[in-house]
Amino acid sequence: MPQTQYDITQQPNDKVKWLVDVRSRQVWQKCMTVGGAWGYSSAMEDSSRLISFAGIKRMLADVTVRNMSLLLNVGPDRHGVISQPVAHLLQQTGEWLKLRSEAMIAVDMID
Structure with a gap:
């Protein structure tokens, strides 16, 4: 099961502070929300x-090279x-x- 990376501080221009090195052998999970709140806003x-x-594209590329998974919260309304x-x-x-899935899946650990 992936470990959750708790430092998810979003900075200006979608720059995110990373705690995980590129090509980490541990599996981490990056948790982000599309609208700044974990519920509806x-x-x-x-x-x-x-x-x-x-x-989002930059985030996906970054988590892929770090052997991470991305949890992207969307916060639906009460219905x-x-x-x-x-x-x-x-x-x-x-x-x-869909156009890049083969490249995203093909990323593998390099010894």
């Missing part, structure tokens, strides 16, 4: 207040509905991953 309705698509801006962001990410 009004930020989920405003795409300018969400993490950028470029930020379990994900807002349109968040759904669009997830669709963009899914399309990007």
Whole structure:
């Protein structure tokens, strides 16, 4: 089971403080939220207040080279509905991953 990395401080421009070296032999989990809150917030309705698509791509690349998994929280509303801006962001990410999945999966530890 992956260990959770608890330092998830998000800094300006989606720069994240990392505690894990590149190519760590331990499996860690990076926990992030798209809108700054772990539950629903009004930020989920405003795409300018969400993490950028470029930020998600950078995060995925960073966790991949560090042998990490990414838990990306989306914070649905009280009815379990994900807002349109968040759904669009997830669709963009899914399309990007579909085109690059072979490269993401092929990353392996180098001795």
